Amino acid sequence: MGKSTSSLLFICNRLIIRVSLPFRAFTSHYCSTIRENAKTPCQNGNQLLNSVRDHSKSGTFKNLDSFSEMMSKGIQPNVVTYSGVIQGLCNFGRWREASTLLNEMVQRKVMPDVQTFSILVDTLCKEGMLTEAKEVFDVMIQRGIEPNKVTYSSLIDGYCLQNQMDEAVKAFNMMVEKGFSPDGFSYNILVNGYCKSKKIDEAVRLFHEMSNKGMIPDVVNYNTLIGGFFKVGRVQTALELFNTMRACGQHPxxxxxxxxxxxxxxxxxxxxxxxxxxxxxxxxxxxxxxxxxxxxxxxxxxxxxxxxxxxxxxxxxxxxxPNVVTYNIMIKGFCKKGLIVEASELLEKMDDKGCSPDDCTYNTIIQGLLQHGETAKTMKYLKMMVDKGFSANATTAAMFIDLLSSKQVDENI
Structure with missing residues (x-):
């Protein structure tokens, strides 16, 4: 097995371990099957696809059925087939299965092409695994596969998501040097990155550069920059840009x-x-x-x-x-006003209304209770949060540490 192939398999395995989705039982079962039937890769492929299909929710990703049927008839999938299924799984947020399938694809000596690599780079970037994404990018080049505009755009966006704007600009310039002309979408990735990092002057410069190169900003480009102006408190400029947008024929x-x-x-x-x-x-x-x-x-x-x-x-x-965000907003609002009883009652009603509390809900109520010295009630909701598999966030953890460090800890803690 070549060095680049080994690197790819290693990255695939790290992604499988890193991403947490509700398919742990499936993954465990599949890995056991591989160990027991290491000499029958075709059978393993069928078992994988059947397991994914059986564990998927009805009406989601139909392509798995066709893919499984192909293999059951002895028709071996090629790189296009694999890439299509992997893309579909990624579109539905099922990163674990996509990575497992990619891992198997390489083991079966069906080598990924530019589309497959681009899918993986995009997935890794969305998961915040920039080091791994760059490694995959480098593996592409080692294998003689030139990244395309999609690959570069994913990498640029990954750097922007992590506020690494210098690296994002380097990737953007590399894309241009390789002969790919940036379009409105490419520019918007960088503009959005600068807006998120509150470097609004750089965002404006790129917005005008795009226009000067003959590209007409669309509603997405305007939305991004308007949001950027609001982030830095330039409300009047944001509203003026909104009016400019309408005057230029772009409908909000x-x-x-x-x-x-x-x-x-x-x-x-x-x-x-x-x-x-x-x-x-x-x-x-x-x-x-x-x-x-x-x-x-x-x-x-x-x-x-x-x-x-x-x-x-x-x-x-x-x-x-109301959705879970609505409830969280109201619970936080009640807590800020010291209306702890009303906040608690609203949380208790959520399940009855068909809206389950999430980690943010529990962290919000626990922080509110701690701020108002309600230690006993805090422990009740802490237990509920842990029982449901949620964890304290950094703010909640810091508040508990402060409480434990003080001399005001009662026996309920």
């Missing part, structure tokens, strides 16, 4: 309005946010739960809990149901 989409509302609320301009919301109502634009979550959060953050509560309890009359 639901994401545009969500960005505007969120930006106004985050900058405590709740009156302007409500005026925009009224404009949306007048234009009969759809109001989904995301829009209401933004408004409820905005009112909670400025201490207008009565209005936030009214919006929350009016949702069913508007044909909407």
């Amino acid at each position: 989409d639901p994401q545009t309005y969500a960005i505007l509302l969120d930006g106004l609320c985050k900058n405590k301009l709740i009156g302007e946010a409500m005026a925009l919301f009224k404009e949306m109502e007048d234009k009969r634009l759809d109001h989904d739960i995301v829009i209401y979550n933004i408004l409820i959060d905005g009112f909670c953050n400025i201490g207008e809990l009565t209005t936030a509560r009214e919006l929350f309890y009016s949702l069913p009359t508007k044909g909407l149901q």
Whole structure:
């Protein structure tokens, strides 16, 4: 086995270990099968695909059935087939199975091509495994496979997600040097990266560079930069860009309005946010739960809990149901106001309403209880959180450490 192949297998195995999805039983069973039947790779392939299909939710990824049927008839899948199935699994967030299938693909001496490598680079970047993504990128080149624009875009985005903008720019420039002309999508990755890291002047420079090269910014490009201006508190500039966007014939989409509302609320301009919301109502634009979550959060953050509560309890009359984010916002709002009983009651009602609490819910209520000295209740929710497989986040852990270090610890701890 060559060095580049060994490296790829090693990276595949690390991804399988790293990513946590609800297929542990399947993976364990499959690995046992490989050990027991190491000399029958074709049979292993069928068992893998059948296991994935059996453990998948109905109506999700249909291509597995066809792939399994191919192999059962003795038709050996090639690199295109494997790549298609791996891409499908990745699209559904099923990284463990995709990585296991890629691992098997290499063992069966079906060598990945540029599409397969690009899928893997993208997956690793989305999982925050930049070192591994760069290793796969290097393996591609070692094998004589030239990365394409998709590969470069994934790598650039990976660096941006980790706020490594210098590396992102290097990858962007490398892409240009290799003869790939950046498009609006490529530019938007960098613009978004600069906006997230609050380097708004660099983002604006790239936005204008894109326009100067003859590319017409679309709604996604405008949305990204508008959001960037709000992040650094340049509200008026964000609103001016919104007007420019409309003047240039780009029609705002639901994401545009969500960005505007969120930006106004985050900058405590709740009156302007409500005026925009009224404009949306007048234009009969759809109001989904995301829009209401933004408004409820905005009112909670400025201490207008009565209005936030009214919006929350009016949702069913508007044909909407609160999701876990909505509940978390309200629970946090109650805790900030010292309404611990109401926060606890709302959490207790979540399961009855068909919305299960998540790790954020438990961390929020526990932090609120600790802030108000409710140690006994804190331990109740801590146990519930652990029993459900959730963990304390950094803030909760720090608060517990402070409590244990103080002399105010009672016997409940």
